[in-house]
Amino acid sequence: MKQIDSISYPIYFNSIAEKLDKFIEDGKYSRFFILTDEHTALHCLPLITDKVNPDNYDLLEVSAGEESKTIDFCIGIWKMLIDFDADRNSLLINLGGGVVTDLGGFAASTYKRGIDFIHIPTTLLSQVDASIGGKTGIDIDNLKNIIGTFTQPKAVFIEHAFLETLPARQIKSGTAEMLKHGLIADADYWHALKNSNLEKPEAELVYQSAVIKNKVVTEDPSERGQRKILNFGHTIGHALESYSLDHDKNPLTHGEAIAAGMICEAWLSHQKCDLPAADLDEIVSTLLAIYGKYQVKEASFVELRNIMKKDKKNQGGKINCSLLTKIGDCRIDNICTDDELCDSLRYYAQLEYARV
Amino acid sequence: MKQIDSISYPIYFNSIAEKLDKFIEDGKYSRFFILTDEHTALHCLPLITDKVNPDNYDLLEVSAGEESKTIDFCIGIWKMLIDFDADRNSLLINLGGGVVTDLGGFAASTYKRGIDFIHIPTTLLSQVDASIGGKTGIDIDNLKNIIGTFTQPKAVFIEHAFLETLPARQIKSGTAEMLKHGLIADADYWHALKNSNLEKPEAELVYQSAVIKNKVVTEDPSERGQRKILNFGHTIGHALESYSLDHDKNPLTHGEAIAAGMICEAWLSHQKCDLPAADLDEIVSTLLAIYGKYQVKEASFVELRNIMKKDKKNQGGKINCSLLTKIGDCRIDNICTDDELCDSLRYYAQLEYARV
Known part of the structure; x- marks a missing residue:
């Protein structure tokens, strides 16, 4: 034990x-x-x-x-x-x-x-x-x-x-955070995890995910700095989750929303933090294959942005994202403009997704 | 300054x-x-x-x-x-x-x-x-x-x-806590304070009261032990305050309730912690002269006791009081029985009080 x-x-x-x-x-x-x-x-x-x-x-x-x-x-x-x-x-x-x-x-x-x-x-x-x-x-x-x-x-x-x-959809909701742990802190873990059977995550992979989360929070218990890397995918993901809870009959799970948020924020990472195009492609194809695609319409952007403005990480009214520099590394405190956030949602909306 | x-x-x-x-x-x-x-x-x-x-x-x-x-x-x-x-x-x-x-x-x-x-x-x-x-x-x-x-x-x-x-009644509400600080921690301060003009407390006496309170809380920030001396008068006083808020058109102020509570708990201190009779008399006559007397009826005892049972200091369903050993010294964690608490209320109820 x-x-x-x-x-x-x-x-x-x-x-x-x-x-x-x-x-x-x-x-x-x-x-x-x-x-x-x-x-x-x-x-x-x-x-x-x-x-x-x-x-x-x-x-x-x-x-x-x-x-x-x-x-x-x-x-x-x-x-x-x-x-x-x-x-x-x-x-x-x-x-x-x-x-x-x-x-x-x-x-x-x-x-x-x-x-x-x-x-x-x-x-x-x-x-x-x-x-x-x-x-x-x-x-x-x-x-x-x-x-x-x-x-x-x-x-x-x-x-x-x-x-x-647990039902399969709830397991998938959890694997989104596990995948995030790999993306922000441990490329080996990301690769091991995405190649494993995500419908029945092994005990060892669950343990390793808890180890990553624990390491980050232990170094910054009250979220003054580096703990914010855990928010990768969550600025946009939380907004999608709140929006869906208000508008959809069958709302997104947390993991589904965060998966969509990670795709948007991976695109922002590519634009703003030099995330390599190959890494972006790998993230997008992996997450789409597992979580499918949520219908995001241009008409919802204003409401989504208003939700993001309430994000706890923001300071002085500016929207603050944690973005990847590569798979396995994350940088905090990237101010994103309204245009950048909307463009990331547009990028997500135009992705082609063939249900497998 | x-x-x-x-x-x-x-x-x-x-x-x-x-x-x-x-x-x-x-x-x-x-x-x-x-x-x-x-x-x-x-x-x-x-x-x-x-x-x-x-x-x-x-x-x-x-x-x-x-x-x-x-x-x-x-x-x-x-x-x-x-x-x-x-x-x-x-x-x-x-x-x-x-x-x-x-x-x-x-x-x-x-x-x-x-x-x-x-x-x-x-x-x-x-x-x-x-x-x-x-x-x-x-x-x-x-x-x-x-x-x-x-x-x-x-x-x-x-x-x-x-x-x-501030209106005079609010000033008096505050002096009850100042008097308590003397009773639990500093006999000299108690004597200086009760002989001062309590309708206009001097800045120096306010400062000294803050010093006493600060010393107690600094030594025990999360109330694991000795900080509980600050609760002298408050087990019964809080119950009277809640009761009065529910039943009286013109309810007791916090200080008035705590003054009555301090008289009851001074009596308990005399019974259980050897508070000298002379100290009890001095406390009772001083507080009655300042705060007058609240009408406590036998019929209210059950409700008062039920309120006391919810006191945060209690453990394992037992009512826990902080009591004086002498003017200027207080002992925590005295379990009081229902009978003792009722007797202290009876003692209070029979006190003779000549309005001065």
């Missing part, structure tokens, strides 16, 4: 059976609470509750989906903790995808000015991304993570077995 | 004219925002806006009073910051009493995962208490500060001139 030592806490791999009970016992918590959504309550909770004393915990549940990542659901969690008389020495276990870990982390970091929490991420996306790095957050008016804190969990437990319960 | 160095920031006394503008300039903020209520907008804001460049800031305003210290007003502040496109390099200046500094501090500490803020406390209570120590907070269902963070401001500016704009 593997373990990564993060900023101030361990990330355990495939260790719930052996380590969770002892972790709770050693923490001398007065009690603990498990936050789930209806899916993780059904598919993942038994693995936890089999291992711990049933007298010591209570269950909290929110609805599955990004719609739960709001202040209203956060207030719901606070009120449940109040009703259960949760004291400062309580522990919150966030069992779910990124929505549950971000929302639960924010609720815990502010309840009675902060109680301990741990993450047990159950989606690939949250295993390789959301659960690592101490970001908590909720959305307001579809602005993702506009409110939150930097608060580290006390531990993260990553279980490969949970991935077997 | 005096200055205290707190945990990671300075507390300036009577230095706005000389230091505020330079502080903002040195911080290289993209812009700043001033949070006021309608009183401080009228009486205190001109002192600030006279000193700074009017092109660089926007004003945010909440209603005066504890009713504003809610998640709804916090959401209002977040949305105003979003509408103003406030970036991560913005500064929030909280100009007001404890409601504005607690609420503004919480909003700033969570907006985009934290922007810088400073406090300019305008009430005596916030000058000697709320603005020092890095506690931010909002109330839910009348549970005071149940949600919040420990986040230090970047500076605090305490101006004695602001006290001249």
Whole structure:
């Protein structure tokens, strides 16, 4: 069983059976609470509750989906903790995808000015991304993570077995962040990953992705500088995700939106940071083959740009992107003009894509 | 002009004219925002806006009073910051009493995962208490500060001139915390203070009170231990304050509630921590003479106790008080039974009080 030592806490791999009970016992918590959504309550909770004393915990549940990542659901969690008389020495276990870990982390970091929490991420996306790095957050008016804190969990437990319960589209959503980790920091990993079976990512590749994410956040916990490389593909990707959530009946997943954002921002990288044309082609063909193409229309550009203007990385009203210099290397703080951003969307819109 | 160095920031006394503008300039903020209520907008804001460049800031305003210290007003502040496109390099200046500094501090500490803020406390209570120590907070269902963070401001500016704009009842509300500082940590200060003109507290006495508060919080920023001495009078006092807010047309001020709470907890101190009878008598007669007596009825005891059960200091469902061993010394973590708490309320209820 593997373990990564993060900023101030361990990330355990495939260790719930052996380590969770002892972790709770050693923490001398007065009690603990498990936050789930209806899916993780059904598919993942038994693995936890089999291992711990049933007298010591209570269950909290929110609805599955990004719609739960709001202040209203956060207030719901606070009120449940109040009703259960949760004291400062309580522990919150966030069992779910990124929505549950971000929302639960924010609720815990502010309840009675902060109680301990741990993450047990159950989606690939949250295993390789959301659960690592101490970001908590909720959305307001579809602005993702506009409110939150930097608060580290006390531990993260990553279980490969949970991935077997996931639909294929959710697995693909997670592999987008894994591919991003290769693009921004490790060309070998990118090549290994894109040539692997992405429908069933191997445990070793999941582990390596967590290692990359952890290395970046450990060196810059509060995102003053280099941590921003993780935002490659996200300036445009987040805008597409918000836009799609507002306009589409079947909205893009996070990974699908970020894949489209990475194509646009790879094009910007080619224009502004000398990303070689061969690298751009490789990125575009790889991502299109996996994620297909989203219909982006010229009429949506104004709204997309307005969403980008709210991006947390911006300073002084300027839109700030993290761009690639080559596959495996990323440079932060590239100011992009409105024209450049629109041109990157136009580039994406004109790509030819033959469904395979 | 005096200055205290707190945990990671300075507390300036009577230095706005000389230091505020330079502080903002040195911080290289993209812009700043001033949070006021309608009183401080009228009486205190001109002192600030006279000193700074009017092109660089926007004003945010909440209603005066504890009713504003809610998640709804916090959401209002977040949305105003979003509408103003406030970036991560913005500064929030909280100009007001404890409601504005607690609420503004919480909003700033969570907006985009934290922007810088400073406090300019305008009430005596916030000058000697709320603005020092890095506690931010909002109330839910009348549970005071149940949600919040420990986040230090970047500076605090305490101006004695602001006290001249305050009604007498608000001044008295602040002196209760000053008297508490003497009771828990400095007998000489207690005696000097109670023999001074409490209707117009001298700048030197305000400064000394801030020094005591700062010393306690600097030694225990996140309230793991000794900082809890600041809660003397507050377990019962907060319950009376919440109760009064729900039931009385003209509710108790914070200081009035804490004064009654200090009498009850001084009685508990006499029973449980050997506070000498002479000290108890001195505390009771001093506080009654200043604050008068609140009508506490036996019928309200159950509700009061239920409020106390929600106190953040409690652990494992037990009500935990900070009690005096003598005037000038306080001991934390005294578990009090329901009977003891009710008896202390009964003691208070039977006190004879001749209005002077």
